[in-house]
Amino acid sequence: MSKICVLGQGYIGLPTALLFANGGHEVVGIDVNKRVVDTLKAGKMPFEEKGFQELLDGAIARKAFRAESLVEEADAFLVAVPTPFDSEMRMADLKYVVSACEMIVPHLRKGNLVIIESTIPPNTCDKQIKQILEKSTLKMCEDFYVSHCPERAIPGNTLHEMVYNDRVIGGVDEKSTQLTADLYSSFVKGNLHLTTSTTAEMIKLMENTFRDVNIALANEFAQIADDYGIDVWKAIEIANKHPRVNILKPGPGVGGHCIAIDPWFLTENANNSSLIMMSRQINDSMPQYVLKMVKEMLAGIENPTITIFGVAYKGDIADTRATPAKKFIKLAEKEGFKVKIYDPFVKEWSYPILGLEEAVEGSDCIVVLTDHSEFREMDPSKIDSKVSSRKILDTRNIINLDLWKNNGFNVYTIGRASLKN
Numbered sequence: 001m002s003k004i005c006v007l008g009q010g011y012i013g014l015p016t017a018l019l020f021a022n023g024g025h026e027v028v029g030i031d032v033n034k035r036v037v038d039t040l041k042a043g044k045m046p047f048e049e050k051g052f053q054e055l056l057d058g059a060i061a062r063k064a065f066r067a068e069s070l071v072e073e074a075d076a077f078l079v080a081v082p083t084p085f086d087s088e089m090r091m092a093d094l095k096y097v098v099s100a101c102e103m104i105v106p107h108l109r110k111g112n113l114v115i116i117e118s119t120i121p122p123n124t125c126d127k128q129i130k131q132i133l134e135k136s137t138l139k140m141c142e143d144f145y146v147s148h149c150p151e152r153a154i155p156g157n158t159l160h161e162m163v164y165n166d167r168v169i170g171g172v173d174e175k176s177t178q179l180t181a182d183l184y185s186s187f188v189k190g191n192l193h194l195t196t197s198t199t200a201e202m203i204k205l206m207e208n209t210f211r212d213v214n215i216a217l218a219n220e221f222a223q224i225a226d227d228y229g230i231d232v233w234k235a236i237e238i239a240n241k242h243p244r245v246n247i248l249k250p251g252p253g254v255g256g257h258c259i260a261i262d263p264w265f266l267t268e269n270a271n272n273s274s275l276i277m278m279s280r281q282i283n284d285s286m287p288q289y290v291l292k293m294v295k296e297m298l299a300g301i302e303n304p305t306i307t308i309f310g311v312a313y314k315g316d317i318a319d320t321r322a323t324p325a326k327k328f329i330k331l332a333e334k335e336g337f338k339v340k341i342y343d344p345f346v347k348e349w350s351y352p353i354l355g356l357e358e359a360v361e362g363s364d365c366i367v368v369l370t371d372h373s374e375f376r377e378m379d380p381s382k383i384d385s386k387v388s389s390r391k392i393l394d395t396r397n398i399i400n401l402d403l404w405k406n407n408g409f410n411v412y413t414i415g416r417a418s419l420k421n
Ligand code: SAJ
Pocket: 151, 152, 153, 154, 155, 207, 208, 211, 215, 248, 249, 250, 251, 252, 253, 254, 255, 256, 257, 258, 259, 313, 314, 315
């Protein structure tokens, strides 16, 4: 059993801390946000996802987990704080990682292990983390050990993926790698892939960049399909029957705190990364493309009102970080559109979220931006009497086309050349 201080009690740090606690370790969850610490001290989760509360209850009952504001001595320190994107520099902003490591320095002892789970650009462990931790006067690889163990869990299914996904473990030397692997094997059931810290840093960024580039390709295919008057969704479905092809889905753009950001961490110090940057540009331009379609659909209607279905960055979650919906709404407002929003998951946002009936009242066009299951199953007869004009643009290809058409709606979809037919 080891004592582990987990710095950062957010979407990744907290479930990771609880899994270690339930895996037989003594865990202290540290956060600079007093509200988070107080909530945890009261035995409650500061945010909800399936299985989280039960895990917290179990860890507290076993006296294996407590939350604190200050770092204390431990055998291992795990850093799981956010790495924001510095949009001006197009670089990773490491301020939280740096400050977490600085908080560890006074408590660092011989034999300690420091694990960075936060996403970081290649070479960060070997250079910046080493430099900060050595302010303790101890030496990396001699007195203390460092590794990068990127999280790969998907929001919405975090716990299952944390336990069953394979993990990448990259130490600054072999001992660091081995110590980290020993620790994670207490709860990870997937395979542990051992490598160097710089390779692990690169792998995490490659995974998310691969997804971003693939989605950009799907978005470009959708626009080409619109030009040719064919259905890209059908085309992708058939192309994906090829044993070596797996094209992702087009949509209104890429959101979230990872896929839209991580590619920039890879390019920040690279000489040749034009494909990655181009893909970012394509995905970031999708809100404009959606707006262009909406404008064509609404031609002739003065001061139209549009209803947004979904502002979460993806389906069936309440997370709106970097959602493409925001850019679309800002562009639509600039165009003079009145925008009303309905989202069954998001309760509070920078724009008001309305109830379904209020959101569709007097609407000239519904624009589906998020693939929430509710939209997949929605019966249009519940709302068709409220709207001013029966038009719907589905950027996710999820609604029941025939049902909406049978209720008198003009249905449009990205990549289905709907405006040409
Ligand atoms: N999207 C599309 N088309 C698709 C798939 C996704 O437009 O075919 C959009 C989504 O709507 C969303 C965005 O991309 O706006 C990102 O969603 P996502 O489900 O692809 O990914 P995230 O950001 O929720 O989680 C990713 C995951 N990485 C990979 O799948 C390679 C997850 O495993 C990582 O742990 C997470 O990033 C992270 O924290 O890095």
